[in-house]
Every structure is written in C-alpha cells, then in structure tokens.
Amino acid sequence: GKTMQSLPDTLSSLKGFNKYLTPGWIESVSHILKELTPTKPHKVMEEDTQNVFECHDTELDIKVAKIQDEMVSLGAQLKQKTLQKRESLNNYLDLKGSIRVFCRMRPFNHEESYSSRTMFTLDESNVFLKVAETKTKQYKFDKVFDPCSTQGIS
Numbered sequence: 208g209k210t211m212q213s214l215p216d217t218l219s220s221l222k223g224f225n226k227y228l229t230p231g232w233i234e235s236v237s238h239i240l241k242e243l244t245p246t247k248p249h250k251v252m253e254e255d256t257q258n259v260f261e262c263h264d265t266e267l268d269i270k271v272a273k274i275q276d277e278m279v280s281l282g283a284q285l286k287q288k289t290l291q292k293r294e295s296l297n298n299y300l301d302l303k304g305s306i307r308v309f310c311r312m313r314p315f316n317h318e319e320s321y322s323s324r325t326m327f328t329l330d331e332s333n334v335f336l337k338v339a340e341t342k343t344k345q346y347k348f349d350k351v352f353d354p355c356s357t358q359g360i361s
Contacts, residue, residue, distance in 0.1 A: 309352065
C-alpha cells in the first residue's frame with residue numbers, strides 16, 4: 208500500500224545518511240529496491256493470479272521486516288558512533304587545553320572626545336560595543352585590560 212510506495216524514497220534518503228556505517232549496506236539496499244520494483248504491471252484476472260499476489264505480498268512483508276531490522280541495527284551503530292565521536296572530541300579538547308583570549312582597550316587619543324566613545328568595560332571579562340544610540344553588543348574575554356595597562360607583567 209502507501210507504506211510500500213514510500214519505501215524506496217525512504218531507503219534512498221537513508222543511503223546517503225548511512226553510507227559510512229557498513230560497506231555492503233548500500234549494495235544490499237539497492238538489491239532489495241530492485242527486487243521490490245515491479246518490472247511489469249500485474250492484472251488481477253482470476254483466482255490463481257490472486258494467490259500469486261498473496262505470495263508476492265508475503266515476500267514483500269519479509270523483505271520489509273528485513274529492512275526494518277537492518278535499520279534498527281544501523282540506528283544502534285549510529286548511536287554508538289555518535290557517542291564515540293563525542294568522547295573523542297572531549298578527549299581531544301582536554302589534551303589540547305583551552306585557548307585563553309585577552310583584550311586590551313585602546314587608549315583614547317587627543318583627537319577623540321571622551322563622550323563619543325563607543326567601547327565600555329564594566330568588569331574584567333566583558334566589553335560592550337555601542338553600535339547605535341540604543342543598541343550595544345557584548346563580548347566576553349578571559350581578561351580585559353583597561354587603557355592604562357602596560358605590556359609589563361605585574
């Protein structure tokens with residue numbers, strides 16, 4: 208019925224999604240799709256033909272069950288690979304260490320007026336940039352140095 212009609216589309220979309228999980232998966236799905244695609248239209252004319260359809264439906268049900276089992280297996284593999292990827296990424300980030308970002312506010316020069324400044328800092332880790340009269344953007348850093356700071360270590 209309707210499920211059988213949408214099965215090739217579903218499997219085709221899964222081909223690209225799961226192509227890295229198992230080498231023979233795409234070939235297996237392609238083979239099953241070829242078997243599911245009727246080569247010629249069937250016409251129901253007599254009781255023998257009806258029996259053929261019932262056998263064909265049973266075969267299709269078996270194939271659909273096989274595909275569903277394979278999809279469950281691939282879903283489990285995908286979940287396992289996702290967990291492995293997350294664990295590997297966490298290990299990598301732990302080994303690499305975190306990047307620390309510092310910011311130093313530029314001192315105003317003599318030509319700039321103090322009232323027209325567009326950057327503000329309220330604490331040691333946040334900088335606010337005035338982008339419009341009523342709008343500001345916030346940037347976070349590990350440390351913000353004020354305009355009077357020097358390059359020396361204190």
